[in-house]
Amino acid sequence: MKNTNFFAELKRRNVYKVAIAYGVVAWLLMQVASQIFPFFEIPNWAVRLVVLLLVIGFPIALIIAWAFETTPEGIKRTQAADAAGQRSRGGAWVYIVLIGAALSIGLFFLGRYTASRTYSTESGRPPATAGSLPEKSIAVLPFENLSEEKGNAYFADGIQEEVLTRLAKIADLKVISRTSTQQYQSKPGNLSEIGKQLGVAHILEGSVQKVADQIRVNVQLINAITDAHLWAETYDRKLTDIFAVETDIAKTIAETLRARLTGAEQSAIAARPTEDSEAHELYLRGRYFFGKRTAGDLKRANAYFNQALAKDPNYAPAYAGIADSYVLLPEYSDEPPAELFSKARAAAEKALAIDNDLAEARVSLGLLHGADLNLNAAKREFERALELNPNYATAHYFLGFTVLAPLGQLDQALAEVKRAVELDPFSPIMNTNFGLCYILARRYPEAIAQLRKATELDPNFSQTHIFLGLASEMSGDSAGAIREYEKVYEVEKANPTGGKDVASPWLAYAYALQGEREKALQLLGQLEDLERRNGRVFAYAVAMVHLRLGQREQAIDWLERSYRDKELPISFIKVNPALDPLRGDPRFEKLANQIIPPGDAR
Numbered sequence: 001m002k003n004t005n006f007f008a009e010l011k012r013r014n015v016y017k018v019a020i021a022y023g024v025v026a027w028l029l030m031q032v033a034s035q036i037f038p039f040f041e042i043p044n045w046a047v048r049l050v051v052l053l054l055v056i057g058f059p060i061a062l063i064i065a066w067a068f069e070t071t072p073e074g075i076k077r078t079q080a081a082d083a084a085g086q087r088s089r090g091g092a093w094v095y096i097v098l099i100g101a102a103l104s105i106g107l108f109f110l111g112r113y114t115a116s117r118t119y120s121t122e123s124g125r126p127p128a129t130a131g132s133l134p135e136k137s138i139a140v141l142p143f144e145n146l147s148e149e150k151g152n153a154y155f156a157d158g159i160q161e162e163v164l165t166r167l168a169k170i171a172d173l174k175v176i177s178r179t180s181t182q183q184y185q186s187k188p189g190n191l192s193e194i195g196k197q198l199g200v201a202h203i204l205e206g207s208v209q210k211v212a213d214q215i216r217v218n219v220q221l222i223n224a225i226t227d228a229h230l231w232a233e234t235y236d237r238k239l240t241d242i243f244a245v246e247t248d249i250a251k252t253i254a255e256t257l258r259a260r261l262t263g264a265e266q267s268a269i270a271a272r273p274t275e276d277s278e279a280h281e282l283y284l285r286g287r288y289f290f291g292k293r294t295a296g297d298l299k300r301a302n303a304y305f306n307q308a309l310a311k312d313p314n315y316a317p318a319y320a321g322i323a324d325s326y327v328l329l330p331e332y333s334d335e336p337p338a339e340l341f342s343k344a345r346a347a348a349e350k351a352l353a354i355d356n357d358l359a360e361a362r363v364s365l366g367l368l369h370g371a372d373l374n375l376n377a378a379k380r381e382f383e384r385a386l387e388l389n390p391n392y393a394t395a396h397y398f399l400g401f402t403v404l405a406p407l408g409q410l411d412q413a414l415a416e417v418k419r420a421v422e423l424d425p426f427s428p429i430m431n432t433n434f435g436l437c438y439i440l441a442r443r444y445p446e447a448i449a450q451l452r453k454a455t456e457l458d459p460n461f462s463q464t465h466i467f468l469g470l471a472s473e474m475s476g477d478s479a480g481a482i483r484e485y486e487k488v489y490e491v492e493k494a495n496p497t498g499g500k501d502v503a504s505p506w507l508a509y510a511y512a513l514q515g516e517r518e519k520a521l522q523l524l525g526q527l528e529d530l531e532r533r534n535g536r537v538f539a540y541a542v543a544m545v546h547l548r549l550g551q552r553e554q555a556i557d558w559l560e561r562s563y564r565d566k567e568l569p570i571s572f573i574k575v576n577p578a579l580d581p582l583r584g585d586p587r588f589e590k591l592a593n594q595i596i597p598p599g600d601a602r
Contacts, residue, residue, distance in 0.1 A: 176198050315354075316355035323347035
């Protein structure tokens with residue numbers, strides 16, 4: 001009886017009507033937020049805030065409906081309205097419900113219609129149209145060298161890189177990394193296709209001509225979708241004015257694309273890192289050879305950076321260039337990393353002592369902290385680099401891959417590496433390690449799809465095949481995994497790098513995986529003999545072979561060696577699914593906690 005009276009009272013006090021009306025109006029407001037907010041570039045958190053407030057408001061609305069009554073004389077408490085015999089007629093709620101429902105349905109179907117127009121039914125991805133490409137996005141293509149002296153190609157490359165670097169400091173723009181634009185010609189034919197491939201709505205083309213101390217820079221900004229020329233300019237200046245030219249180009253592009261510029265960004269794109277034009281030329285030569293990525297070219301780059309410093313001892317980017325060269329050199333030579341990293345640290349710290357806001361030096365220092373597994377210090381440096389240069393693909397990549405992933409913060413790691421790939425879409429190593437992050441997150445189908453995309457970029461990048469093998473193995477596809485591990489051996493033998501033997505351990509692993517234990521043990525013996533003779537063995541991979549053979553103690557021995565050698569894969573010890581068979585082993589857990597202290601993880 002009491003329940004019947006309660007529900008009758010709810011009806012008498014119009015609580016049901018308010019609940020229905022509130023629900024319809026709330027749904028309308030959510031449709032408005034989800035469909036209209038993106039049109040005005042209102043952030044997604046605002047949509048979530050609207051939904052949260054509407055949910056919180058629902059019980060409040062019901063309480064008010066219970067406690068108060070709308071009368072001809074205004075809003076009164078229900079008890080007072082009952083005593084005076086005043087009741088609301090309650091007809092308005094019907095109109096509210098009908099109007100709200102009609103608008104909600106209209107917005108719902110509008111959203112469905114526009115979504116179906118925007119997304120491809122085959123791939124589920126938005127097609128590269130003017131509506132899907134970010135309007136404030138740009139790729140700076142290689143500048144054509146029009147100088148009679150073809151040896152001046154370094155100068156055209158350098159101007160392109162510096163214009164791009166200035167643009168990249170504007171947070172409101174999406175700027176594609178230079179490593180992804182270098183594959184295009186200076187004046188390609190199909191700009192629309194390039195825009196789609198790079199995910200940008202605008203292209204900057206240019207040419208540079210240098211004669212003695214005079215330069216001519218031609219630039220034109222083009223809408224990649226419509227092929228419309230939005231802006232063009234020719235600068236005839238002295239060599240000493242090159243920084244002013246670069247600044248003017250960056251500012252004009254920002255204005256044309258209606259990008260918001262903060263005061264700090266305006267100062268950053270107007271910076272003059274040196275007043276010595278000879279030092280600047282030497283620095284550009286250094287960056288030109290740095291981009292070639294061989295041991296000899298890295299050393300030649302270092303020589304030019306040092307010559308630049310001889311002209312201007314306070315040229316901070318030259319110190320950053322030296323740091324970058326020393327950080328990369330161990331990947332392309334047999335020189336001991338400890339000595340090179342010590343020189344890199346000194347150069348990076350010197351660069352920051354001169355210019356504390358130099359993003360490149362921050363990344364170099366972050367890499368050095370990461371090599372020492374001081375991940376929290378590395379994280380601070382990468383995050384500071386991104387504050388200074390929001391479009392710095394390398395900083396996004398290293399933050400996600402070398403810091404957040406080892407710490408077990410895998411959702412954040414995937415977001416950072418995904419952003420890096422958006423800014424540098426043709427980087428084989430970024431695309432490959434994006435796939436590895438999916439493996440660490442145990443999202444194997446996505447890992448395989450991403451790694452297959454990476455093999456299309458560079459089929460001879462052995463690291464991609466290693467991770468494809470791991471993803472296949474974790475998915476239960478042993479045959480597919482064996483094929484990929486054998487491919488690692490083929491690729492490495494066909495394209496030797498001169499570094500540690502990566503090929504043989506993975507061939508031994510393939511033998512172990514397909515049950516050919518004797519072959520695996522024979523190859524392991526050869527590797528261990530090589531290790532005793534010259535130490536040029538990839539210890540982490542040897543550990544994986546022992547683990548696949550069921551030799552747990554030997555596997556941990558080699559993981560400890562990997563840790564002593566500061567090999568990158570050992571940093572993933574707490575999140576790598578391939579190491580799951582060792583979890584719970586006291587020796588293994590001690591090593592894992594030594595590498596990633598419990599307070600740092602997650």
